[in-house]
Amino acid sequence: MFTKPIHTKLLYIVIFVAALLLPWYVPDAYIFQVVITSVIFGIAASGMNLILGYTGQATLAHGAFFGIGAYGVAIMTEAGISFWLALPAAALISAAVGLVVGVLTLRTKGAYFAIVTLCFGVIAWIVAGNWIELTGGHNGIYGLGDPTPIPFPFFGPIEFTTQTSMYFLSLAALLVVLFALYRLVYSVFGLSLMAVRNNEPLADAVGINTFATKVISFVAGNFIAGIAGGIYAIMMASVSPSATSYLLTFNFLIFVILGGMATLPGPVFGAFAIPVLMEFLQFLQDYRHLIFGALLIAVIIYFPQGFVGGLRRLNQKIAARRKQKTSES
Amino acid sequence: MELFLQQVFNGIMFGSTYAIVALGLTLVMGILNIPNFAHGHLYMLGGYLLFFFAITLGLGYWAGLVMAVIAMAVVGMIMERIVYRPLNEQPHINAFIAAVGSLLFLESFAMVVWGAQGLRVENPYPQMIDFMGVTMSVQRLLVIIGAIVLILGLHFFMKKTIAGATIEAVAQNREGAMLTGINVNRVSSMTFAISAATAAVAASLISPIFMLSPAMGAILGMKAFIIVILGGMGSIPGAIVGGYLLGLIEALGGGYISADYKDVFAFGALILILAIKPTGLFGKGEV
Amino acid sequence: MLRVENLTKRFEGLVAVHELNFNVTQGEILAIIGPNGAGKSTVFNLITGTLKPSSGRIFLEDQNITGLKPYQIASRGLSRTFQTTSLFDQLRVIDNMLIGYKYRTQLGFWNTLFHTPRWRAHQKEAFERAMETLNFLGLAQKSEQFVPALSQEEQKRLAIGIALVSKPKILLLDEPTGGLIQEETDRVTDLIRKIRDQGTTVCVIEHKMQMIMGLVDRIVVLNYGEKIAEGSPAEVKSDQTVIRAYLGEEVDA
Ligand SMILES: Nc1ncnc2c1ncn2[C@@H]1O[C@H](COP(=O)(O)OP(=O)(O)OP(=O)(O)O)[C@@H](O)[C@H]1O
Ligand SMILES: [Mg+2]
Numbered sequence A: 001m002f003t004k005p006i007h008t009k010l011l012y013i014v015i016f017v018a019a020l021l022l023p024w025y026v027p028d029a030y031i032f033q034v035v036i037t038s039v040i041f042g043i044a045a046s047g048m049n050l051i052l053g054y055t056g057q058a059t060l061a062h063g064a065f066f067g068i069g070a071y072g073v074a075i076m077t078e079a080g081i082s083f084w085l086a087l088p089a090a091a092l093i094s095a096a097v098g099l100v101v102g103v104l105t106l107r108t109k110g111a112y113f114a115i116v117t118l119c120f121g122v123i124a125w126i127v128a129g130n131w132i133e134l135t136g137g138h139n140g141i142y143g144l145g146d147p148t149p150i151p152f153p154f155f156g157p158i159e160f161t162t163q164t165s166m167y168f169l170s171l172a173a174l175l176v177v178l179f180a181l182y183r184l185v186y187s188v189f190g191l192s193l194m195a196v197r198n199n200e201p202l203a204d205a206v207g208i209n210t211f212a213t214k215v216i217s218f219v220a221g222n223f224i225a226g227i228a229g230g231i232y233a234i235m236m237a238s239v240s241p242s243a244t245s246y247l248l249t250f251n252f253l254i255f256v257i258l259g260g261m262a263t264l265p266g267p268v269f270g271a272f273a274i275p276v277l278m279e280f281l282q283f284l285q286d287y288r289h290l291i292f293g294a295l296l297i298a299v300i301i302y303f304p305q306g307f308v309g310g311l312r313r314l315n316q317k318i319a320a321r322r323k324q325k326t327s328e329s
Numbered sequence B: 001m002e003l004f005l006q007q008v009f010n011g012i013m014f015g016s017t018y019a020i021v022a023l024g025l026t027l028v029m030g031i032l033n034i035p036n037f038a039h040g041h042l043y044m045l046g047g048y049l050l051f052f053f054a055i056t057l058g059l060g061y062w063a064g065l066v067m068a069v070i071a072m073a074v075v076g077m078i079m080e081r082i083v084y085r086p087l088n089e090q091p092h093i094n095a096f097i098a099a100v101g102s103l104l105f106l107e108s109f110a111m112v113v114w115g116a117q118g119l120r121v122e123n124p125y126p127q128m129i130d131f132m133g134v135t136m137s138v139q140r141l142l143v144i145i146g147a148i149v150l151i152l153g154l155h156f157f158m159k160k161t162i163a164g165a166t167i168e169a170v171a172q173n174r175e176g177a178m179l180t181g182i183n184v185n186r187v188s189s190m191t192f193a194i195s196a197a198t199a200a201v202a203a204s205l206i207s208p209i210f211m212l213s214p215a216m217g218a219i220l221g222m223k224a225f226i227i228v229i230l231g232g233m234g235s236i237p238g239a240i241v242g243g244y245l246l247g248l249i250e251a252l253g254g255g256y257i258s259a260d261y262k263d264v265f266a267f268g269a270l271i272l273i274l275a276i277k278p279t280g281l282f283g284k285g286e287v
Numbered sequence C: 001m002l003r004v005e006n007l008t009k010r011f012e013g014l015v016a017v018h019e020l021n022f023n024v025t026q027g028e029i030l031a032i033i034g035p036n037g038a039g040k041s042t043v044f045n046l047i048t049g050t051l052k053p054s055s056g057r058i059f060l061e062d063q064n065i066t067g068l069k070p071y072q073i074a075s076r077g078l079s080r081t082f083q084t085t086s087l088f089d090q091l092r093v094i095d096n097m098l099i100g101y102k103y104r105t106q107l108g109f110w111n112t113l114f115h116t117p118r119w120r121a122h123q124k125e126a127f128e129r130a131m132e133t134l135n136f137l138g139l140a141q142k143s144e145q146f147v148p149a150l151s152q153e154e155q156k157r158l159a160i161g162i163a164l165v166s167k168p169k170i171l172l173l174d175e176p177t178g179g180l181i182q183e184e185t186d187r188v189t190d191l192i193r194k195i196r197d198q199g200t201t202v203c204v205i206e207h208k209m210q211m212i213m214g215l216v217d218r219i220v221v222l223n224y225g226e227k228i229a230e231g232s233p234a235e236v237k238s239d240q241t242v243i244r245a246y247l248g249e250e251v252d253a
Helices: A006-024 A029-054 A062-078 A083-105 A110-130 A163-185 A188-198 A200-205 A210-236 A246-259 A265-280 A282-302 A306-328 B002-032 B039-056 B061-087 B092-114 B138-160 B162-172 B174-179 B184-206 B216-231 B236-253 B259-276 C040-047 C070-074 C093-104 C109-114 C117-137 C152-164 C182-197 C209-215 C233-237 C240-245
Strands: B128-131 B134-137 C002-011 C014-024 C029-033 C055-060 C078-080 C170-174 C201-205 C218-223 C226-231
Touching: A006 A163, A029 A062, A029 A163, A029 A188, A029 A210, A029 A246, A029 A265, A062 A083, A062 A110, A062 A210, A062 A246, A083 A110, A083 A210, A083 B259, A110 A246, A110 B092, A110 B216, A110 B259, A163 A188, A163 A210, A163 C109, A188 A200, A188 A210, A188 C093, A188 C109, A188 C117, A200 A210, A200 C070, A246 A265, A246 A282, A246 A306, A246 B092, A265 A282, A265 A306, A282 B061, A282 B092, B002 B039, B002 B134, B002 B138, B002 B162, B002 B184, B002 B216, B002 B236, B039 B061, B039 B092, B039 B184, B039 B216, B061 B092, B061 B184, B092 B216, B128 B138, B134 B138, B138 B162, B138 B184, B138 B236, B162 B174, B162 B184, B174 B184, B216 B236, B216 B259, B236 B259, C002 C040, C014 C040, C014 C226, C029 C040, C029 C182, C029 C209, C040 C055, C040 C078, C040 C170, C040 C201, C070 C078, C078 C152, C093 C117, C093 C152, C109 C117, C117 C152, C152 C170, C152 C182, C182 C201, C182 C209, C209 C233, C218 C233, C218 C240, C226 C233, C226 C240
Parallel strands: C029 C201, C029 C218, C078 C170, C170 C201
Antiparallel strands: B128 B134, C002 C014, C002 C055, C218 C226
């Protein structure tokens, strides 16, 4: 019922292989860093997509939950807790805060929800900058150690000191998140999210607890943001208030919308294509938000499904035409 | 006592700005059911346009103010036409996203054109007046008086002119107004023009006192949202009372609450109030 | 089956429903009729929890459901359609049906995430029930299509299907043939009869008298929020108060 055409599968396999081999053809350490950041932002944007794209709730607090994950890992590893424990713990804290915020805010609708989550986002940012004892204030926390090596039979311990290892750590997290999202979205459960997005009174009338559905989606999306933030902190070996900033939220939003809202590959594609493109268009760096602001408007008006959604539609049209031809002949 | 009065004066001055900016926002939200997240950024652009006309072109303060207001009215109309009108029939969420796009665009535009550094519009009235022990610069007094004039003018416009009555009719009942043959698109366009123009007035009045910066619109825009949500969407008295109230609370509370966390309390209060009453204090429904 | 006691709903300055009493018995088709603005849809909205009654009580199989949330009432076996056709129009036909069936299953977050055996069983069951209902509606061929590709009649059928797929005990239909031409109306009428014959109690709001006369067992007539008559189609048709209320409208259209 929820299967994909064969050439799409092939494309995914090619991309997967290319991603696995990437450390061996990436030109330099700087670009590699950009790519790793993209993978991490791709995770975060995928979480936002669950809330915004699939469930239709315009959250503007995603950067805050990313930041909670980042600070969580930074503070816990500073306190001597292993990264492998700190990461899930930080993500759970993100989810728990998400639960509280979600229960408080998800009864509001539309614009109110957007503004109230934005308020929470700004609060998180202010707190990160001013609660000096916990967060180190505007300087943040720096000098985080590498994750402890994982003991592994036969091969010996896996170390996490190189960029390549960081890359595979992020990539693995991205794949796990995408796999989980794939299961959630392509299912009756996923349909209930889209039901809330599409027609809330009707969803309510057919027995779906719309409030609970929104809360679950919000908590799950923020859990994912927390994971991304945690990996980001350990990769940068530091964290500062900019990791909770609403500008980060807007960046995630750009990735989700331009890449393709309510598609699984869309936000990941956006998180990759846009920063990598910007690296090649360095001279445009100052005009970054000028361009993306305008693009955001244009895309939402003319291609609300973004790049991947647009491709998909093209694909469907071609398939329909082919079908027509075969039935005619 | 004198310190208290001084704080009240400052509170009224900030409140004047809040009231005007919230006023413009409440009109747009009431009429179009669109949360213009970029409203604070229109205010910011208004300030820079004053700088452009008054200083760069050397027209002087008052001529610059008039030009900035006119230019912003046009910007408002353009924004309505190319950003929001095409999204009228789309899911609401698309309009929020477009609003975020506008906000990024405007902030970045100011950054590219005028730079990230703060700019100063020279204060045309730096003289100080002493009144009942409160010292005030003439410009600060001008902010307060200007706001009152603007509010009265707008009140007159809404109550005594046909254009104003049309706007109110649409604000109260969009479908009903359409049925009576009102051209909603024209009303939208006009409302955006007024909204942006009033933001420009606020910015022009206050920019001789504070530095201009591309980021100055963001927090102010959020505060305007808080005022509008609490005061009731589309409610002009709500926006005015809410604006002055927030100004006073901030000025008087500033001594008791740490300045760093000042905004945390305002935003936190909004979250709690909406948690209890999801449609706002005087909410007439949902967006 | 469904019982309404002294139901009253006041909007600002307007009593939309006033001290209304009626009940729907197991296995029947009951029609609620009345002029425009009589309060019919409001009654549905009160029963389904979309609106809160100003006073009065509602019982479903002798259980008080007054004040419950719409999703709670739906999951007790009371389904409804809306006057203006309401569908998940961004999704496919089959998806609409699956959503309608979801509350019957345990296809929640954890079961879905871990693909538990229960998930497998329920997902399969949901698809089967969805296809079964689509067959019943005559929409099986269209299952993979998106909603906007359907004709108006098909959309009306689908709306009924979303409410029907979860096997409700009672189905409330708000003008199921509104805006349809005669031929289409007849087909939808047959569908409603078939639904009742399968054992679902039906309560329907309608304007088309001819359609009602041939279909329903009993009629409740509302005017200005009050019940002005109740009885078999023949009784109601000859009731003087009803004729007066409809004066100017054709009762026998
Ligand atoms: N949410 C509401 N707020 C205020 N008044 C309402 C509301 N819903 C309905 N009304 C009013 O209540 C009265 C009854 O409306 P209702 O929709 O129940 O009528 P109806 O019998 O279904 O009419 P129709 O045949 O046109 O569908 C009308 O006067 C309507 O304007
Ligand atoms: Mg009705």
